[in-house]
Amino acid sequence: MRPLRVLIATLGLDQHEVGAVAVARQLRDAGMEVIYLGRFQLPPAIVKAAVDEAVDVIGLSCHSWEYLYYLDELMALLRARGLAIPVVLGGSVLTAADARALEAKGVAAAFGPTSAVEDIPATIERLARAR
């Protein structure tokens, strides 16, 4: 079985990188291949990289409210191309109410600041295997 491939990106001009780097390393330590796209990413580039790299899951780091506006564009691009890649969000600004709203938009999982970070690799694994 090939290792799972996870894309990690940060949207727009959000410059906070602590969480994205920590999660990338955590996933790597759990045996996954991380495609770290880094900061300053917009939806078209994220979708292109997800296709080019044949990733199993897209992980977005959210430490600003920009995700509120970019997420719809990203989900629409994925749908338009018939891609059923699970999208997972994580970040300090995600509240419990936000997580519920995100699930309604088709986001597979959302990890806010009070979520248990040790659950992230297992959740990603479950989502990828369920595809």
Place this chain on the structure above:
Amino acid sequence: MTERQSYSGIPLKPVYTPADVAGLDYAARLNDPGAYPYTRGRRPATQEAGGWIQHELSGEGTPLRSNAQFRYLIAHGATGVDVIGDTPTMAWLDPDHPAAVHAVGTQGVSLCRFEDYRELYDGLPLDRITVSHSLPAPFAIAGLYLSAKARGVDPKGLRGSAIQVPFYCEDCGYATHMPFALRLRLAVDSIEFATRTMPKFHAFLEDTYYISDGGLDAVEEMALGFVEIRYIVRELTRRGVPVDSFAPRIAILVNCRMDLFEEIAKIRATRRLFARMLREEFGAQDPRSLAVNVTSHTSGLTLTAQQPVNNVVRGAVQALALALAGVQAIEISAFDEAFRTPSPEAHLIALRTQQTIQLETNVTGVADPLGGAYYVEALTDEMERRIAEMVATIEGMGDPAALCDGSWFRALFQNAMERYARQIREGQLLKVGVNAHRMSDEQDTLLREMAERKFEPCRERVAELRDHRRARDRQAAEDALYRMRRVTETKTDSLMPALVAALEAGATMGEITGVMRAGYGHPYDPFGMTESPV
């Protein structure tokens, strides 16, 4: 028994005794406040005691909305303002850039034109308060300078500061997409310009706060700060600027985490190290060049989304540490920092915390009240030794600029971020509400609703900028940008006169920065989405 240690890993004894300070030479290592090597404070005890500049980091939405924040804080007793830009502004981009529109004004103020700075400072008593800037320094300096002149305030009387971040900005959250040589040149040019035109203004504010709040420890924070300070000082002196002309206006903006005594020791060690470096290595003679001004911001990283009310307590403990260390200015990270830029309520609590410490605890009655304590002096010595050693190690690896371009620092930051996350995950670092004394989300409601309030980006700025570009004297703006490009290409002439003139002519920060990038052979727009007007 597990070994006790400070947050940066210094082994600690269960108790400290006279034996730990037996070799301490008072006159050489401590001395009275206001006397070399300034360990105990930069000013004589009679001036040292009594307080500090109290401000709170502000900026949200339009310049006018931020101006209202300043007025609110000043009305409640703040003695200075400190302004931070939104993410487009911190990336030196205009609000109407296609990648910026969803981020305008949500994490700071949107500033890109001369008019924006005029509105930002409108009605503020610029002759009475200090104006500190966590903003692109050349533009903050130019904006303040032009605004003061337009209002008939003599720039020579302006007080405040601007952060200079050429070394670490690309890796720590203030990425500019400019090459190192241009970032350094802008820092040095703007310091030189302000030294001449705004001599009371600290245009050389070394910001160790933002580099350390990703997870660096206190030793790493100051070592990296000194590497940057030393590099800029050498560059200024290499250009023939006398050290005593600019060194009195160097200040350091430090972080303050939760290890109370380590943070106090760090600040005392920093004053001593700075004084010795400036005198012995850089030949400074003016006592004001040796006694560094230390300003401070309490750590946002130590705050938690869980049980946000605990952050009020953290801010109070950190501010107390800073008051005991004798800093010149304090700002407390607001309790809702984990979620958003400060709400008015959070701003007020932070300011009231400072005022309570100042007015009710009597800690300001005596200068350096912890001086001579066995533990504090032993820890100050050890912090100083470790900081100096790390500076020597880094400089021993070659030109720090090459380390910067070679991502050596980036690796250091990433390891520190990962280390911090692991320490919390594995419980080596205890955080109340996170890995100790947790509560369920249902129970954890106090102040939560307030902390989670959101607001919209300032989309009206996009239309405003579009109108601005249409209404301005197009020829004047383009001529100024063309001159900016030519001056940039000389690689040596000061960028500041052309930058000030371009801002005054109606060019925007994004345009001016773009032509400077192009002058170094880099793309005008790092995102490749907009075209240069010249």
